[in-house]
Amino acid sequence: MGKTAFVMLLRRSLRTKTGADICRLWRIHQALYCFDYHLEESREIKDMLLECFINVNYIKKEEGRRFLSSLFNWNINFIKMIHGTIKNQLQGLPKSLMVHIAEIYFRAWKKASGKIMEAIENDCIQDFMYHGVHLPRRSPVHPRVRKVLSYFHHQKEVRQGVEEMLYKLYKPILWRGLKARNSEVRSNAALLFVEAFPIRHPGFNAIEMDSEIQKQFEELYSLLEDPYPMVRSAGILGVCKITSKYWEMMPPTILIDLLKKVTEELAFDLSSADVRCSVFKCLPIILDNKLSHPLLEQLLPALKYCLHDNSEKVRVAFVDMLLKVKAVRAAKFWKICPMEHILARLESDSRPVCRRLVGLIFNSFLPVNQPEAVWCERCVALLQMNHAAARRFYQYAHEHTACTNIAKLIHVIRHCLNACIGRALSACREDAEEPGKENTSALDQTLSVSDAASMAGLLEIVVILWRSIHRSLENNKEARVYTVDKFASVLPQYMRVFTDDRCRTPLCVLASLMPAPAVPVFSCGVISTLRNQEEGTADRTYCILLDCLCSWGHVGHILELVCDWLPEEPPQSKGNLASKRKVRVQDPCPVKPGLALVYVEYLLTHPKNRECLLSAPQKKLNCLLKALEVSKGDLESILQSSDGSPPRLSEGTALRAFSLYCRLSIHLQHKFCSEGKLYLSTLEDTGSWLESKVLSFIHDQDEEYLKLHRVVYQQIIQTYLTVCKDVIMVGLGDCKFQTQLLQWSLGLMQTVKGLFYVSLLLGILKEITGSSLTRKTDSEEEVAVVFDMVQKVFQRMLECMAWSFKKQPEEGLQLLYSVQTPLHEFIGTVQCWHVDTPVHRGVFSTLIAASVVEISHQLRKVSDMEELTPPEGLSALPPFSRCLIGIIIKSPNVVRSFLDELKACVISEDIEGIVCLTAVVHLILVINKGKHKSSKVKDVAATIDRKLKAFMEITLEEDSLERFLYESSSRTLGALLNS
Known part of the structure; x- marks a missing residue:
């Protein structure tokens, strides 16, 4: 009855x-x-029991684990099967x-005895130990084996007999x-040794125990001096774990010697950043011990x-250690690392380091x-x-405190600035009365509006803090209204008092954070300030003014100004007579096309401003695009240098306008892609214009004549290729566009002698081969045409590169x-995404052909046959082949x-x-x-050896080049095949 119930429950529990x-x-x-292990009828039972060991329900449940551990006692031969299954x-x-x-x-081990215990120890636990030492670190099984062994290491402190077992195994x-x-x-082995330390037999007497522990300390020293960085890192971990755990029991000389070795030598290990990083990651372990x-x-x-x-990771680990020092109050962190060092690092370091440094010094400032x-x-x-x-400190301060504290600090600084202004006004009136209702403090008495550096710094901090809690203020209408009202009321005064250039920028940014109606005096004068900027000056105050207009949603004003400054298209021939009869009103304001392009480029370059620009009405954007397109006509005039009317734009301005025209057309295509290829077609038309005109x-x-205009036509071509590459990279260029671009590229290589465009063209080929995987709408036929x-x-x-190298070796x-x-790239x-495809074979066969042709040509030119020796390395190949093969041998997959x-x-x-086969032998x-x-x-x-044998009879003629190459290649291949 028990056997039947056992089988029924076992089968049902697995289902x-x-x-x-x-x-x-x-x-x-x-x-x-009750089941005989050796009988045939027990085979099904064995299979079901082994299945229990990989059943998650059994492993997770307490009764399931008890049941599984009891199975080890059924039969000694079953233990190996259990262990193999697991x-x-x-x-x-x-x-x-x-x-x-x-x-x-x-x-299972704890309840076993005799041969069963021996089998568990030798076949299971020791097998885990062996694999814990010998499995590669990258193996997914290795960390799992380590976890199993860790359980036994921790049990030795609470279970009798475990320490003896670990020592023996x-x-x-x-x-x-x-x-x-x-x-x-x-x-x-070092990681296991560190975790299991000390590995000793509890039956040792005092002398034996001291000898064993001394031996293990010597092993610890040898780990710290190992030539392999990963072993030294394990040794550092061991020193820190062991000293933290056994601080009271370790001899002081050994303790100090080990820690000096870590802090004075390994912390400055020049050969490995990982070792240096390990020092600072592991020292916090020791800090947990107050002694x-x-x-x-x-x-x-x-x-x-x-x-x-x-190394950034070393700096991060070092700051983490300082944070630990501060948390456990082991020492004053600024005595370990002076504040000037911390601030110098905070000034220039990366985000991960700066965030930690701010956390370290936050309570101080x-x-x-x-x-x-x-x-x-x-x-x-x-x-x-x-x-x-x-x-940088105040940039990350909001991550370490509540937004309400940041808002309070903003207003505290406002009070301080107001107090400074009040004192300055009082001094001017020579009035001894208190400067108003604002609170004063000792700090107020030490600051002055004449201290421009401090005033500008405080204004910058206000801007940084406001930006850091901008989203929170948007969600808290009451706090936002209060803050805007307070600063809007004092901003005009700030503008009048803080006239230093260092103060102007933060004040403008502060104005941009508030709605335009809140700062009417300032907002109404922005456009006129932009209009009055001088063309060609190095002053970049326009940047912040453009930011202000974008943040207020007034980008339309910028577009109107830009379009006014850019020249219009010349009148059509049909309307010449009518145009002559019209009365023209001269605009008293001079046009500044160069400055207009500077404004447009700034808007396109900065993401937030670009988003505002592209949100403008489509009609205004089309007007801007049309105004920029005029640059094509000016570039034609510059190239042709005709005797007619001079171009409306200078050479540099026309090139800049053309670049912006191409860039803007793609941004518009991305913005309005739902309307079809309206703007992509303008880029295709530009390609046609390039082909027909340039x-x-x-x-x-x-x-x-071309030398005089080389800069112009080269920049036109480079601009167009750069934009086309970006089009494909962001997924806007379909197969038709890619095919037209590649066809145009063939015409370019046929016409233009200089190879200034090769890097860009290679980038385009890379993007095309990679983009085919993300485009699901293209048919297989279209993709095949593109790859062809x-x-x-x-x-x-x-071919062009080889020709260039042959004609002009230095430039080549x-x-x-x-x-x-x-x-x-x-x-x-091609190797990563298109293995065993026609394009993959075509690209690699082209690389092979280029290398074989050059090496063959070099072999045929040699007059002294003694010079025809097999290459000793990459440097022995001719330059073009050396470049190609040098790229190929960087990757094992590409080599294959x-x-x-x-x-x-x-x-x-x-x-x-x-000759060609000999070239292949060289490769x-x-x-x-x-x-x-x-x-x-x-x-x-x-x-190759089989192919060469077909030429055995042809090479019988004495002293011929072919015979010499045949014999040399045969010897080389023989040595290679027998090696």
Whole structure:
């Protein structure tokens, strides 16, 4: 009856997700011993029991774990099956379940005895230990094995017999692992050693125990001096964990020696940032032990310059350590790292470091538990200590306190500024009365409106603080209205009093944070100020004024001003007579097309302003686009240098306008993409204009004339290619656009002799090959046409580069260096997304052809056959091939694909003849000597060797080049195949 119920409950518990059957099964688990392990009828029982070990319901439930641990006692042979099942499924089990898995093993070991216990220890626990030492760190199983072992390490302090078991089982594995030649094995062994320390037998007498502990301290020292950084990092972790835990029991000499080794040597390890980082990540572990504070207070100040470490992660870890020092009150953090160092770092460091530094010094400069007047005093003190650091401090201050405190600080600073102005006015009137209702303090008496640096600093802080809580103010209407009213009432006075240039910018920004009606005097004068700006001056005050208009939603005023300044299209020929009869009214204000373009470029460049610009009415945007398009006619006039009317725009201005025209058309296409390809077609028309006007001009003119206009036509082409690349990158260019662009590029390479555009063209090819994966609307036929064009453009480009290098070697060499990065990115994109496709094969066959042709040409030119020696490395190849192969050997995947295509070309006889085959031999020799060697090299070598044998009879003629190359290649291939 018990056997039947056991089988029924076991089967049902595996089918259902409820835990009730598992609880019932645990109550009758003794029924298992009624089954004979060796009988055939028990096979199904074994399979179901093993399935229980990978069933999450069993592992999560207490009764389930008890049941699973009891199964180890059924039969000694079943233990290996259990362990094998668990090991095979470790990778698929969540890490959170590893503690439960370890608990199952531990319970089984605790209840076992005799041979069962030996089997659990040797076949299970020691097997985990072995894999904990020898598994690669990148293996997903490794952290799971570590978690299982960690459970046993923690049990040794609370369970009798565990320490003895660990000592016995680790003895043949751990000490050997710590001495292994493989650095990763040493590192794994070090982590286990640190976690299990001290590994000792409880039966040792005092002398034996001291000897064993001394031996383990020596191991700890050797870890700190290991040549491999990961092992040294593990040693640092070990020192910090062990000293923190056993501070009272460790001899003082060993304690001080270990910590000095860490803080005086490894904290400044020049060979590894990871080791330096480990020092500061692990020292907080020691700080948890209060007994360590006096010693660390003496040692840590020597580390103050680590705040300026080249590695960001080291700086982050160092500041985290200072935060820990502050939290546990081990020492004054500014005695470890002086405040001037902290502020210097805060001034220039990255966001992760700055946020932590602000948290470190926050209470020093914004003590929220003290009176608000003190906040302002500390603010001024910080400004005087380091102006830039003060800006960064208040930029992140809102992350460390409530928004209400930030709002209070804004108004405290306003009170302070008002008091300064009041005192200045009183001094002017020579009146001894109090300066108004504003509160005064000791700080008020030390500040003056004549101190422009402090005044500008306080105004900047107000702006920074207001921006940091801008969203909170938007959600709190009452607080926003109060703040706007208060500052709107004093802003006119601030404008009159704070006349220094350093104060003007924050005051303008402050005005932009308020609605335009709140600051009518200022807002009404912004456009006139912009209109009166001088063209060509270096003054950038226009930036903040443009920001103001955008924040107020007045971008339409800017567009009207810009369109007024840009020249209109010339009148049509039909209306010439009528236009002559019209009375023209001269605008007294001079036009400033250059300044208009500066304004437009600023708006397009800054994201928030660009968003405001593009939200303007479409009619006004079209007007701006049309005004910018006029630049094409001026560029034509400049290129043609006709005797007619001079261009309305200068050369630099026309080029800038053309660039903005192209850029704006794409922004408009992105904004109004729902209306079709309205604006993308303007870019396509621009391509047609380039082909009919610019490229035809280049084709028709002589070399001397082109030299005079080289800058103009080169910048036009570069501007167009740059914008087209961006179009494809953001997904706006469909297959039709890409095909037209590639077709245009072929015409460009046919017409223009200089190769200034190659880097941009490679970027376009890269974006096209990558964008095909994200576009789902294009048909397979359209994509195939695009990729066919990509191959043609790439082939033509390499031909032009080879021709350029042949005609002008020095310029060609500079070109090769300049295109290495974009060429590497293009090849990498093709390799990553298009393996075993026509475009992949086409690109790699083009690379092969370019290299083989150049090397073959070099071989044929050699007059002395003794000079025909196989290349010793990449540097022995001719320049063009050296560049191409240098890019290819950077990636093992690219190397494999290159060799596959090389083999295919040899087999298909696309590469034939002794000279060309010898060139291929040179290529595979260089690849074989690179850092990414491939087994495919021998496959290619064997294929070439078979092809070469077909030329055996042809090379019988003595002293011929072919014979010499044949014999040399045969010897080289033989040595390679036999190596």
